[in-house]
Structures are given as C-alpha cells and as structure tokens.
Amino acid sequence: MPRLDPSRRTTVTIYDIAKKLSISASTVSRALRNHPDIRPETVEAVKDMAKKLNYQPNTIAQSLRERRTKLLGVIVPEIQQHLYGSVLNGIEEVAFRKGYQVLVSKSGESYERELMQTYALSNQVDGVIACLSQHTHKIDHFRQLKNQGLPLVFFDRAPERLAAHRVLFDNEAGSFALTENLIRSGFTRIAYLSGPEQLAVCQERLSGYQKALERYNLPFDQDLVIHTGFGYQDGRIGFTRLMKLENRPDAIFAASDQIATAVVVEARRIDLEIPHHLGLVAFGSDPVHALLHPAITGLHPKGYEMGSTAAQLCIQEIEQAGKNKRFRTERLTTEIIIRHSSIKASGEDSVVSAYSRFHKRDGFGDEVIYMY
Amino acid sequence: MPRLDPSRRTTVTIYDIAKKLSISASTVSRALRNHPDIRPETVEAVKDMAKKLNYQPNTIAQSLRERRTKLLGVIVPEIQQHLYGSVLNGIEEVAFRKGYQVLVSKSGESYERELMQTYALSNQVDGVIACLSQHTHKIDHFRQLKNQGLPLVFFDRAPERLAAHRVLFDNEAGSFALTENLIRSGFTRIAYLSGPEQLAVCQERLSGYQKALERYNLPFDQDLVIHTGFGYQDGRIGFTRLMKLENRPDAIFAASDQIATAVVVEARRIDLEIPHHLGLVAFGSDPVHALLHPAITGLHPKGYEMGSTAAQLCIQEIEQAGKNKRFRTERLTTEIIIRHSSIKASGEDSVVSAYSRFHKRDGFGDEVIYMY
DNA sequence: ACCGATGTCGCAATCGCTTGCATAAAAAAG
DNA sequence: CTTTTTTATGCAAGCGATTGCGACATCGGT
Numbered sequence: 001m002p003r004l005d006p007s008r009r010t011t012v013t014i015y016d017i018a019k020k021l022s023i024s025a026s027t028v029s030r031a032l033r034n035h036p037d038i039r040p041e042t043v044e045a046v047k048d049m050a051k052k053l054n055y056q057p058n059t060i061a062q063s064l065r066e067r068r069t070k071l072l073g074v075i076v077p078e079i080q081q082h083l084y085g086s087v088l089n090g091i092e093e094v095a096f097r098k099g100y101q102v103l104v105s106k107s108g109e110s111y112e113r114e115l116m117q118t119y120a121l122s123n124q125v126d127g128v129i130a131c132l133s134q135h136t137h138k139i140d141h142f143r144q145l146k147n148q149g150l151p152l153v154f155f156d157r158a159p160e161r162l163a164a165h166r167v168l169f170d171n172e173a174g175s176f177a178l179t180e181n182l183i184r185s186g187f188t189r190i191a192y193l194s195g196p197e198q199l200a201v202c203q204e205r206l207s208g209y210q211k212a213l214e215r216y217n218l219p220f221d222q223d224l225v226i227h228t229g230f231g232y233q234d235g236r237i238g239f240t241r242l243m244k245l246e247n248r249p250d251a252i253f254a255a256s257d258q259i260a261t262a263v264v265v266e267a268r269r270i271d272l273e274i275p276h277h278l279g280l281v282a283f284g285s286d287p288v289h290a291l292l293h294p295a296i297t298g299l300h301p302k303g304y305e306m307g308s309t310a311a312q313l314c315i316q317e318i319e320q321a322g323k324n325k326r327f328r329t330e331r332l333t334t335e336i337i338i339r340h341s342s343i344k345a346s347g348e349d350s351v352v353s354a355y356s357r358f359h360k361r362d363g364f365g366d367e368v369i370y371m372y
Numbered sequence: 373m374p375r376l377d378p379s380r381r382t383t384v385t386i387y388d389i390a391k392k393l394s395i396s397a398s399t400v401s402r403a404l405r406n407h408p409d410i411r412p413e414t415v416e417a418v419k420d421m422a423k424k425l426n427y428q429p430n431t432i433a434q435s436l437r438e439r440r441t442k443l444l445g446v447i448v449p450e451i452q453q454h455l456y457g458s459v460l461n462g463i464e465e466v467a468f469r470k471g472y473q474v475l476v477s478k479s480g481e482s483y484e485r486e487l488m489q490t491y492a493l494s495n496q497v498d499g500v501i502a503c504l505s506q507h508t509h510k511i512d513h514f515r516q517l518k519n520q521g522l523p524l525v526f527f528d529r530a531p532e533r534l535a536a537h538r539v540l541f542d543n544e545a546g547s548f549a550l551t552e553n554l555i556r557s558g559f560t561r562i563a564y565l566s567g568p569e570q571l572a573v574c575q576e577r578l579s580g581y582q583k584a585l586e587r588y589n590l591p592f593d594q595d596l597v598i599h600t601g602f603g604y605q606d607g608r609i610g611f612t613r614l615m616k617l618e619n620r621p622d623a624i625f626a627a628s629d630q631i632a633t634a635v636v637v638e639a640r641r642i643d644l645e646i647p648h649h650l651g652l653v654a655f656g657s658d659p660v661h662a663l664l665h666p667a668i669t670g671l672h673p674k675g676y677e678m679g680s681t682a683a684q685l686c687i688q689e690i691e692q693a694g695k696n697k698r699f700r701t702e703r704l705t706t707e708i709i710i711r712h713s714s715i716k717a718s719g720e721d722s723v724v725s726a727y728s729r730f731h732k733r734d735g736f737g738d739e740v741i742y743m744y
Numbered sequence: 745a746c747c748g749a750t751g752t753c754g755c756a757a758t759c760g761c762t763t764g765c766a767t768a769a770a771a772a773a774g
Numbered sequence: 775c776t777t778t779t780t781t782a783t784g785c786a787a788g789c790g791a792t793t794g795c796g797a798c799a800t801c802g803g804t
Contacts, residue, residue, distance in 0.1 A: 010521045013760055024784045029762060039782060054516075059496040060441060061760035064432045064789050071475075079461045085452040092451060092478055096485075101492060103443075104476045106464055113468075120473060124431040144426075149382045264663065291636065293665030385790055396754045401792060411752060433790035436759045 012055040020049055032057070072314060073103045073121035075114060075130040077157075082257060082286045083303045084131070087155060090307020091129060098315050100126070107133040109229075115141050127151035127314040132159060134196050134229060151317035155310045157201055165313040166329040167306050171201050171283075174299045174334040175208025176215075178281040179253055181297060181336065183216045186344045187251035187279040191224040193238045193263070194255035202227065205255050205283060224249055235262025243270070251279030251342075257286040260296055280341040294340035301334050384427040392421055404429075444686060445475045445493035447486060447502040449529075454629060454658045455675045456503070459527060462679020463501060470687050472498070479505040481601075487513050499523035499686040504531060506568050506601055523689035527682045529573055537685040538701040539678050543573050543655075546671045546706040547580025548587075550653040551625055553669060553708065555588045558716045559623035559651040563596040565610045565635070566627035574599065577627050577655060596621055607634025615642070623651030623714075629658040632668055652713040667711035674704050 014028040021028075023042070031038045031046035038046075049055075063069040072095050076084045088104065095102050103125055107114035114133045118141040121128055128145055131154065139159045145152050146163065153165040182190050192209050194202045206225065213220050226241055228234035235258055242249055254260035260282030264274065272278050274294055282289060285300035309330055386400040393400075395414070403410045403418035410418075421427075435441040444467050448456045460476065467474050475497055479486035486505045490513040493500055500517055503526065511531045517524050518535065530538040554562050564581050566574045578597065585592050598613055600606035607630055614621055626632035632654030636646065644650050646666055654661060657672035681702055 010519075011760095015760080025761080026763075026785080027783055029760095030783090033762085035763095037782060042782080056491070056495050058436075058760050060432060060435045061789090062762085064430075064436050064759090064791095065761050065763095067789070069432060079464060080454075080457040082452075085457050088476070089451045089478070092476065096477070096489075101496075102476050104460070104464065104474050105468070106461070117468075119428070123428050124473075147382075261659075261663065287633075288660040288663055291633065291660055291664050383790095387790080397791080398755080398793075399753055401790095402753085405792085407793095409752060414752080430790050433759090434792085436761095436789090437791050437793095439759070 012053045017049050071125040073125035073128045077109045086303030087307035090304040091311040094308045094311035109134040111135045127318045129153045129310050132157040153310045153314045167310045170331045171204035172208035175205040176212045177336045179209045179212035182251045189249045190251045191249035192253045195230040197227040230256040232258040232262050235259035239266045254282045257284035297339045297342035299334045384425045389421050443497040444472050445497035445500045449481045458675030459679035462676040463683040466680045466683035481506040483507045499690045501525045501682045504529040525682045525686045539682045542703045543576035544580035547577040548584045549708045551581045551584035554623045561621045562623045563621035564625045567602040569599040602628040604630040607631035611638045626654045629656035666713050669711045669714035672707040
C-alpha cells in the first residue's frame, strides 16, 4: 500500500517538514523535542518550518507510540446533578493543568450502561475516575480495568473491596451533624429518607443519623427509615410513605438534594409548613437550598475538591506507575450550613444570622452563595 | 527496535491470537471483522480465542489507521452552569448512541483558555462542538479547525461569519415574550440587564426586548440597558447601577439565570419586594426559579435538545464528509414559564394557575419541574 | 490431464511518530 | 598525519490494526 498521496492530505506531518528542509524525519522529531543531539541551527530551522507549515503533531500517533493517551476517563451517574457537575469541574481543572484531557461518560445510574462505558474507556484512557451507579452490584468490570493495569480512582460511591484510591465524603460525621442540628432545635421524631440500602454512602449516613439519636437518647424507629433512591421521584415516594404513618415524623433527614426538594414541594402541597410543622435537613448543597423559602439547612459536600483530588490521585498513579502500591481513601470533610428549615419556628431569627457570604470559586464568575 | 517482549505486555493483540492459532494477524483481523474471505470455522476459532484471551482491540491503533477517533470534542464555557450541563447531557446521549465518546473541556469564559482547548482538541477528535466564551473576539482558532477539515458545530453562542452549523435559541422571540409578559402585567419601566454587548445572543435578546416595547408603545430608555456579563457578580453590579438611577425601573429583564438570582438576593437585601416593587423575568430555567419565593418567571431554553441536535449535526457532517456543504442554523424555540415574579401583586393568584407538572426527562431520575 | 475460477489465507506496506543503533563528519588527541 | 572521541544526523524497526494484492490449493469443466 503506497503512502498516502501528500498532495491530497490536509494535515502536515514531520515528513513534510523533513522534505522541505532535506533532512530526515527523525531529525525533525528530535528537533521538535529539543533533543540535545541536534544542532541549534537545525532546531531553529525545523521549528520555523513547523510554524510556517502550521504543523501540529498527530496526537494519535504519539499515543500509539508512547502507549499513553493523556486522556482521563470519567464515569459519572448523571452529568446534570449539582454534585457531579462540580466534581467534573474539579477533574477538568486539574487535568488541564497537568496536560490531560477528560473523556466524560455517564452511566445514568444504570449498571448495564456503566458496563458499556467501562469497556469503551478501557482502551483509550490512561486512567479512570468513576462513581458507581446506584444499581451496580457487581464490579468485575472495574476489576478488569485494574487487571489491564489501568489506574482507577473512585469518588463519592466506591466498591467495598477493590484495590483502588477512593475519594469520599465523611458521610457519617456529616450525617451526625445534620441530625444533631435537628435534635438541638427540638425535633425528636426524625425520619431518614435515603437511597439504595446496599450503597455504602447510605449505610454511612444512616450510621451517623443513628449515632446522633443515641447520643441524645432518642429512640430509633425502623419505620422512620426509608430507602428508595436519590432521585426526585424517589423523594416523593418516600415522603408519601412517611405521611401515611400513624405516628408521623416531625422532621426529615433527606440524603440528597433531590429528595429534599421533593419534600419541600410535597409538603407545600399538603400545607405542611417547614420548619414549623416539619423540620428538614439535606445532605447536599444545591444552590437552590439557599434561596428556597424557607432556606434549607444542608451540608456542603466539596464536589470541586472531590474532583480535583481524584484527578490528582489518578494522574499521580499514572505517572509513577509501579511505585507506591498503596491505595488511599481520602475522606473529605463537609460543611454544615444552617438555615431556617431546621430551626423550630420560635427562635428562628435569633439563631440564624442574617448575612450572606459570597464565595468566588475560581474567578470565572462561578460563584456559590453560602448563607448562614 | 525489537517488538515489545510479549511476556511483559499486559494487553492482548491480534498477534497473540494469531500465534495461538498459528495463523496470520491479517486473518485474525479479517475474522474479527467478519470479512467474507475467511472460512467460517476460522472465524469461529478466532472469536473464541479472542474471548478466551479477553482481547480488546486497541482503539488508538485503529484510530491511526482509519484516520478517525470516534471522539467528539466539546468546549463549554462552564461545566457547572445549568444550561451547559443539560447541553452536555444531550451531547453525551447522542454520542453514546452513535458510538462516539465525548471529550469535554471548558473555556471558563476565557479567550486564552478557549484557544488552548481548541488546539488541544484539534488533533484528536473527529468533530468539535463549541460555545464561544464571553470574551472571544477573534475566531481564527475556529477557522483553523475548519481548514483542517474538522466538522464544527456551535451552540448557544456562535460567531457571525463562519461556515459552520449553529444551534441557537430563538433569543429574540423569547425575549419578546418575556418582556411582553411584564408589560401586560402593568410594568412600564423595564430594565434590560445582560451580558457582553458584542455577543450576538445579547443583541438578539435586546432586539426582542426593544420590539416588545415598541409593540406596546413604551419608550426605550438607554439608561435602562446595561451590558456587563452573565455571571452572578455581573448581575450584582448591574443591579446596583440600576438602583442608583434617579428614575428607577419598575421591572427587570435578566438575561441569565445568574443575573436573576443576583437580583433576587440584592433586592431582598434592600427590602425591595418582588414582584410588588419590582417585576422580574429571566432568560433561563434553572430549577431554582421554580422554588424561589417568589417563583421567577423564566424561559425554558431546551438545553438537552440543543446538545442532542448539535451532536447529531456534528456526527452527520463527520460521516458524510464531502457531501452536503450547506450549513444549517437551527433555532430552538423556548418555553415561557410564567410564575409570580412577573405578576403585579394585585392579580397574583388569579393569573397563575396553581398546579405544577412533573416532567421526567430520560428515565434516570433526572426530573425537571415546570411550574405554570 | 490441463486450465481458469473460486475460496482462504499470508505478506508487507501503511497510518505518524519515536528512538536505539549505526554512520559520517568534524573535532580533539596523540 | 593518523587515531580516537565527539557531534550531528540517518536508517529502520516498531506501536497495533487494516487491507490490496499475490500465493496456493481445491474444484469443476472440457
């Protein structure tokens, strides 16, 4: 097969530069990479010609040759969710700074799709950063990535037993703080509305909730614990079930932003006033919380930090392949943001200070509002 | 250079399969691709062996050979913004269905970074889908992509003169509808708070705003038109300038979600009641709008559709390279969602119907609430 | 039994770039 | 003025997969 007719090719290769200068392609390659063997004048000539011809190295060829792609694969349950958006942002930022690019794919909380995405990524990225889907029950696909020698980092939701880095929130501590906040405000019958029972995050949050109850000598009532999903509809369903109870809760711990939103909307619909009739805290920090009426007490999970540390760990493992075989589990702290939804009506204004703080995140007009 | 020692390689290639079966790599390749020349038994043997060895084709090598990567490059101003999140979602969905993957990079509304991202993408994707940054004043970098023969599709913000597909909102119509809504509700002194003047979207929205004023015989006051940026801080600045006017506006048209949010927060701070003292409409549909108090009248820009059609156009251009040189500009309609913020206090409840509709977007628990 | 048709498969080149090794020229050393 | 060293460059293989073309074998036809 003859070499592609150069006159019909649109892209410029090192061979074009070489021909123009009557030197060899190897010299061109070395010159462009500043190899010390090449005479300075030659280097200059090559670089000039490269610029003149508008040469851009073929990344694919480099990848094949060097057996690395400078690509990070990310699998995220949903792109549009606030937390995952900020995680992506954090990943992108670090990747950009380190010269990597980000291949984003979503599982849509589906195990099957996660499988496909995993395989699709496996052969074109240098490392994978993933968050388990809600319904992932087997992790052979991730095992296989590891067997292929691919660095793998999990964030937010990670499998129990798999040798990989993890970046997780301190779910238990956060959950404890939120629950404690409700208790201190005088709520005693607090329901726990959460996602799939088998997920570690749910277990951990449940545990924090339970510990807070124990700590304050409140009884634990299994009826008040509902495991559905993290979605908006799940929240509606859970809320409805709670409202059907003979002995209704006087407050709700919502394990996700969407669940909390559902509670707000549904409570409004049946004329339950928050926080007067029903206290509410949310494990999440969708900006919407700050602006709702009443504003919702929540936990700010540092998604951006989660993404950036995950990316750092991943790139680190990629670049020092072989060394340091120990896998870390980073626990990110969360910040509780106390607003009106968890404060019993009486002392409302006295407890919540009235100022708001504006926090500029990265200088690109991407501000997040924290209200205390 | 000797072929890499197969015993040290972790990945399986067609050569491994070939050796095991004592046939040639070409035959393996053909068998895997169901080439008719290969005997059925051979095909079967090859496929069995491939499965047994857990063979996965090297995507990079294929890309080099076939001169295509099955990668779509996306440049987005901000990943975390609601609109762009849904656009990404739409792109990812279509890409996945058509066997492409998505390389996401963000410009952070910075021209320089957009430049870098453009070059970084140019050599490893089959097509680019981009949204101009707020500060992009030159488009030579995109021109160059075109010169390299790369399909290019713009969404939301597109350069004026460049032969490429565009997927845009019908900004003028949407703007007109929003303004009209304020006017009909009795507001007469409506300010226009928007992004950079040079952006076409801003021009178009301004035009819709002006046409609505004309249509209802309201005077146009240049003082009420403020061009800053689309961000939250920009909104604050603009709002402050408006409030310093001798003759304050009685309503505000906010050209972005963030601007609207800023107006809500700042108005609250100076005890201006919306909509009693100040009407407000927003060009955007951040879910936050529905839940704010008062709920904000806004425009639902169909981000998901924007993303999916952009991806479709892009893939189409990739796959029928050469044919059909005409470039389309798709104008997506927007849906106005009337809520309380644009309704003068008096007739509030009579005008806004009290039900809400839940719209399940894609079956993955990603619901968006529309409130009318 | 000879010949062309048909069916299967291998050789080798190629995508664009990198790099170990050889080589030639120039410089330094003897 | 040789010999050794240094400096600068070229050759060619190889990353893994694809594919035009040729090779060989089998088979039917006459």
